[in-house]
Amino acid sequence: MRRSKDGCVTCRIRRVKCDETRPRCRRCDTANRECGGYPTGRMPRRRLVELLGSSASPTSDLPLALAASPAEVAYFDLFRQVTASSTLFDSEFWQRDLLQLTHSEPAIWHATVAVGALQAGWQVELRGAESDESTKDAVMHYGKALALARNIDCPEKAAALSLILMATTNMLGRWSESQLHILASLRMPAHQDTAVRMDFQAMSYSDSESPYPYDKTSAVTDLDRILLDTAQEITTIREAGSRMFAVMRAYFLLDESMVTGELAQGPFLTRYEAFLRNLCAWERCMERFNEGKDESQLAETLSLRLYHALLRLFVRTGSLGPETRFDDCLGYFEYIIRLATALQEASPLSGKLSLEPGLIIPLYTIVHRCRHSSLRHHALxxxxxxxxxxxxxxxxxxxxxxxxxxxxEEDGLAPSTVLSIDHAQPWVPWRAWSRVDFELPSSASPADVLVPEGNRVRDVCPMADLEARRMDLRMLMCSTNGVDPYGSVREEVVYF
Structure with missing residues (x-):
């Protein structure tokens, strides 16, 4: 259907059909958008930009000189107001540094506009509304950013561009391109805090067609420097998060080197001991940092506790051994559920688009690895x-x-009884995690875990088609002979 040229300013900028109800169109009201009204006669492009600036939130800092169209300004404004502030961990990079660089670097401007366009498309998708052209716009601006990248001669700008390009390709499902961008950002010293969080996120999801390149990221990472960096005191919550994700990423790289046999046992154990010392030192620093602070409703501290508990779960279970090793960690699963629930209450996170790690990774891990039916269904x-x-x-x-x-895994098993989780229990003191006799209590019992080893899915190898909303899965079942690492392979397809 052809769009009317007499629609409201907002619908014309978004390139969607306007119902032309006056004085405000119903489409804007339904979408909870500020309707820009109806100009008389033909409107020059410059005037559209001016109207957009007056009908949206203040955007005096927008780099209008770089904008080729009013739609670009709208997408950038959406990124600035919504996307940049939606990270679980407070980020100066997304909320300040990147926005400042868009003033002077066209490639970064176009990459940021691309993410804003994808944010606009996501909002349309959330409402179940008809599709607009935002994804096409995103691809176009992504291409422009790549073409302009060759003109960048400043390492800080190059690192920033790599990160925003990675964010774009993540949302487009272009996994191999995403890996190129994160590798580029890891080679440069600027904005490493953000690069580390995004790289950890990439490690946690590996598409079958583009497996995560552990060998390449290991080659550009000074693992020994990270593991030996234990002396600093923590002065801000942002600093605490940066150090924790650096340690967490180091654990994944170290663990992979052990699984693949890249490191001999001696060098691996030396580095693993350094990792544990680093983790314990971070926990002691957090204990001192939090002394006298009320963190009960501090969302970012809850987020730190959430990912720290996930890391401690990985340390407790390791990568080798039967899947039944997770059955002794029900307290960890229950604790992570409590943290996720508290985080949702402190800062509702549903229906959001974030460029960094959030709730999905911990919750998916619980559903996959926890075989206590009531706990896993709670997380699900x-x-x-x-x-x-x-x-x-x-x-x-x-x-x-x-x-x-x-x-x-639960095929043929009787439905589980609902388990009551005590959300009033206090959080574990930071200093307690490093005790040799440390155990997390649980309301659940390992005796209630009924899934036998041979019925468990050890690994899931996904291949995503975001456009078709389809996931092709190769599910590697556990071995039943106690010798082979895997048993049979199940081919599955799910739609979303």
Whole structure:
């Protein structure tokens, strides 16, 4: 259907059909958008930009000189107001540094506009409304950013561009291109805090067609420097998060080197001991940092606790051994569920688009690795209610895949009884985690875990088609002979 040339300013900028109801169109009211009104006669492009600036929130800092169209300004404004502030961990890069660089660097401007266009498309998708042209716009601006990248001669700008390009390709499902961008950002010293978080996120999801390149990221990472960096005191919550994700990423790289045999046992154990010392030092610093502070409703501290508990779960279980090793960690699963629930209450995260890690990774891990039916179904319920995008993770396909894992593993088992989780319990003191005798209590019992080893899904190898809303899965079942690492392979398809 051809768009009317007499629609309201907002619908014309968004390139969607306006119902032309006056004085405000119903489409803008339904979408909870500020209607720009109806100009008389033909409107020059410059005037449209001026009207957009007056009908939206103040945008005096917008680099209008770089904008080729009013739609670009609208997309940039959406990124600035919504996308940049939606990260779980407070980020100076997204909320300040990147926005400042758009003033002087056209490539970064176009890449930022591309993410804003994808944010606009996501908002349309959330409402179940008809598709608009925002994805096409995003691809176009992504291409312009790539073409202009060759003109950048400043390392700080190059690093920033790599990160925003990675964010774009994550949302477009272009995994191999995303890996190129993160590798480029890891080679440069600027904005490493953001690069580390996004790289950790990339490690946690590996598409079958583009497996995560551990060998290449290891080659550009000074692992020993990270593991030996234990002396600093923590002065801000942002600093605490940066150090924790650096340690967490180091653990994944170290663990992979052990699994693949890249490191001999001696060098691996030396580095692993350094990792544990680093983690314990961070926990002691957090204990001192939090002394006298009320963190009960501090969303970012809850986020730190959430990912720290996930890291401690990985340390407790390791990568080798039967899947039944997770059955002794029900306290960890329950604790992570409590943290996720508290985080949702402190800062509702459903229906959001974030460029960095959020709730999806911890919740998906619980549903997959926890075989206590009541606990995993509790986590699955939270995951199914999110409707989020978090970097290269989307809650809708993650929930469908997780639900399929549960259905396969619990096939033929009687429905579980509902377990009551005590959300009033205090959080674990930071200093307690490093105790040799540390155990997390649980309301659940390992005796209630009924899924036998041979029925468990050890690994899921996904191949995503975001346009078709389809996930092709290779599910590697656990071995039943106690010798081979894997058993049979199941081919599954889920739609989202």
């Amino acid at each position: 319920g939270i995951l199914q209610g999110l409707n989020n995008i978090e970097g290269n993770w989307r809650s809708a396909p993650a929930a469908r895949v997780a639900a399929r894992v549960v259905a396969i």
